[in-house]
Amino acid sequence: MIQTVVYGLTIGAILYFFSVGLALTFGTMHIINFAHGMVYTLGVYLFITFLQALGESFLLALVASLLAMLPVAWVIERFVIRRLYGESLDYAIIATYGVLLIGTDAIKMIWGTTPHPVNDPIGIALPLAGMDLPLYRVGIVLSAFALYGALRAFFKRSLVGKVVVAALEDAEGVRCLGIDVNRHFSIIFVLGSALAVLGGVLYAPISTADPYMGFHILLLAFAVVIVGGMGNLNGTFLAALALGMVMAVTGRFWSQAANAMVFVVMALVILLRPREAH
């Protein structure tokens, strides 16, 4: 059971890393960003390339892949996302899905379709209740909690964070104070993309890297964002951990239904959530 809990928290932690960017993009810009899946996948492939080039140093390769992805995220925001501000959701879905498809095909052309395994960078297991618990997984869970704390501090204390919290509620009001909301959205978009890359890199040693990994997590992350409440950062954290646990517990007893159960929970939340009166 302990293994199931740790597994669930690990999946939840990765979902959290990935979903923060999606939740922020939807909450601030009202854009459903499928391109997030491409950023996640490309970040992992760059990480693998850097890992080989930098003598298998996990940390150096992680930093290098993050730095390499920042301009990619900026280009997507500047030339795709920014043109979609204020447009209907349909345009955003079509445009960002296009970026996802193009990016995935580019990854297949460059790195091929064969899955790439990545070694556990720690390789130590903790003996617990008669079983071995990989320290790496514990580290992922702890890093998700650390990220949650850091983001809370960021949104509470930094000016950029305060602008974003205000814009989540009333972007027009922020603009009418003379603040360039789009510039702050760009910063948040790049931050969210970096977190997706971080999540992808952390997840790579647990699974393998393949060109379609972004598609898979994207759907799960949409469920997280919906269950957590669009643009609700606390809700995103709790929903990611809860849905990770749902996957782990379901998978333990009925592995084929592990993913499906996430969407069952999402449907129940949509059905049972109190609706705002209009």
Added chain:
Amino acid sequence: MLEVLRLDAGYGPARVLHEVDLVVRPGEMVFVVGRNGAGKTTLLKTIAGLLAPAAGEIRFEGRSLAGLTPERRARMGFRYVNQEKRVFSRLSVRANIELAARGAGEPFDAAWRRAVALYPKLEEFRALPAGRLSGGQREILLIGRALAGEPRLLLIDEPTEGLAAIVIEDILRILERMRQSVSAIIVEQNLAVVRRLADRIYVMKEGRIVHEIADPRQLAASEQLECFL
């Protein structure tokens, strides 16, 4: 100072404003009155840059505002105070003023002192999430926010709507204090407020300016306003 010339505007294909002409002179407090749906809020939002005109022009100190975003207009000295008393509810009262100061390019301490001078109780609420303020306190915070950076033109939408008489008196005192330093267009349905503060009044009906009361002496005894509300 501000000239609105034959302005048409609305939401998508729905035209709300039709050939609206309006002038605000320096230091003037101009009121816009009219029934619900007359286009008063649409007029303020169009001047603030939140809605694009379909036709006509808005000029500020002789310069056309065509194509300028709300943030550019705010930096020129425009401040829009919304009708819904929508503060940044998850941020503290202090952070609300901090963002306003940032947008206006003014040090926070100066913006805070000005807001507290208008309404000393803000000091008590400094750390409180703005969402926990009452309706009247929210309106005062919005006005305090709008005054950051010493604006040139306030666009205030129904400042006393839904407020108790005692709170309305607080807001009237605040508006009276600032009338010497800033021009304003105020949308208001409360005629007692209009009579007390207005330098001039525009009456709107079905998206058009149908009447202008330019002489303040007419206002005290005026009963013609009621006809339009």
